[in-house]
Amino acid sequence: MRYWLMKSEPDVFSIDDLRRNQVELWDGIRNYQARNFLREMEVDDLAFFYHSNTQLPGIVGLMKIVETNVVDPTQFDSENKYYDPKSFAEAPRWQTVKVGYVATYSDCITLERLKQLFTPDELWVVRRGNRLSVMPVESAVAERIFAVAKALTLETSSSV
DNA sequence: GCCAACGTTGGC
């Protein structure tokens, strides 16, 4: 089982939207490196949900991969923002996954916090100028993120 | 195949 981090702009699609829908197709990825990671995903892999391009960027929750190698339908829809006229049904260029809601953390693990805790080699999202929206997270790093999430929850509940 | 121009991402 592997761990991942996936970015989304909360104005477009947030952890609250995923909680409401429970399962969602992760569409619109049009970067080959990100797509290659999507292709590597397996059912039951876990992915951190990261809010980007927002007031308080950071990890806000957890999701699970529920279906893999899904052809992204938006590539064939000329009305869609993610339409790719160079992709053909016989050989679709863009595959993605369906994700399932697992949890929302009681507090956002902010980018600022992540930068304090992890080196750019450990967690790519803290790399300066990083634009990749889907990336792997090593197990040991994932475990440390889980520990931080747990500590935040305890902090919150004990301060009430 | 090189590289300048351009567009997008995303933190701040």
Added chain:
DNA sequence: GCCAACGTTGGC
């Protein structure tokens, strides 16, 4: 809103 990073496009 600014701008650094960086992927993509297109002329040559």
